[in-house]
Amino acid sequence: MAKPRLEPTSEFHRLGLGFYQDLDTTGKTDDEVCDIVLDPFTGQERIRLQDFLDGITRDDASDTELLQLR
Incomplete structure (x- = not known):
């Protein structure tokens, strides 16, 4: 049986928006x-x-799947 496609959640998309240039200095x-x-x-x-x-972050997600999380 094929593994279901890894779909980013809306929370993951919003998390990404929280990272901005110079965040580390904030x-x-x-x-x-x-x-x-x-x-x-x-x-x-x-x-x-x-x-x-x-x-x-577990080992069962392939590099290819992780690269598609844009």
Whole structure:
């Protein structure tokens, strides 16, 4: 049986928008930068985002699938 296509979630797209030039200078620490990027997400959105990120960082996602997450 074929593995289902890896589809980026709306939360993943929104997460990407949170990264901008000089973001690293906006926060004083890595934790502050993470807080800035994750601030727009609420409870269920954070859970869906975490589940998706867990899925793409496991070894079962191929390089080809990861490159298609644009």
